[in-house]
Amino acid sequence: MRLTRALDRPDDDAHLADLHAHLAQRAEQDQLLDVSYRTVASPVGELLLATTQVGLVRVAFAREDFDQVLSLLADRVGPRILAHVAPLDAAARELEEYFTGQRRRFDLPLDLRLTHGFRRRVVEQLPTIDYGSTASYAEMARRAGSERAVRAVGSACATNPLPVVLPCHRVLRTDGSLGGYLGGPEAKRTLLALEAA
């Protein structure tokens, strides 16, 4: 339509990207956002990072489908979600350092609101497994204070909202075999190999 065309400018794509960035910045300043998110490249594929005003709330693998992850965040945290890089600068930097072998521990504010009860106790215990070492599901059940809940440890790891940062990839079956992983077995192998190097 000519009326529409007369109102458009050739550089509108770049212009709208600027307007979006400005909007996200103001929304953050006014504390209007439930969630800010961005993606980063990594050796285990593209990762989505999402933060609330409390801290990092979600790390997701591409195979989880980012659109679906964002929909779930809208339902469980709040719908006021914008792509916004700045609040995730520290998380992106620490992950970059981790993937290049320069960091063994994450030092980030976390928001664990997406996990509850026993599952939350399990994921909170994950950082007690040192970088480069592994623990069995049975061992993690013990550390979380419920020796017989081995299966529940499995589901806690499978629903860990902060993989990589809370290292569920360090949890293996008692016989040493890999077990499941949210990011797929290949990602789990890659992370273990990175830490063994």
Added chain:
Amino acid sequence: MTPFEQVVADHSVTVLRVCRALTGPDLADDAWSETFLSALTAYPCLPAEANVTAWLVTIAKRKCIDLLRRSSRQIPTHPLPERRSTDPEIGGWTYDLHEALGALTDRQRTAVVAHHLAGLPYSEVADLLGGTPAAARRAGADGIAKLRTIYKETP
């Protein structure tokens, strides 16, 4: 509920066109920002069955009116663009179109913008204008007819 990012992605171009049509090029960016900031604030309370486009156009119209009022109280900081009939496009902008839009009544302009730019059906345009869908349709048709006589490039 759909993440707000998706709402921005789906409507940012339309809202920018609406703001440009209602305020002209100089205030349109501010109007766009104010519209989405205001929409973001209210978004969690938006009913599931609401027409998001109509909701955004309503906010945009209000923000455009606010900005025009505020700017008319200030002394212009830069002169209005000169009209050059041989070169109607200045920096990609067709100033003639804005002059033509400025010649419409508020009702006509809102009807044209809401129906022809935002694609709202006249039943929704009527909610925006007040009055019946038939009256909204008439305002839209009158607006387009008037635009055609002033601004030759109109659809």
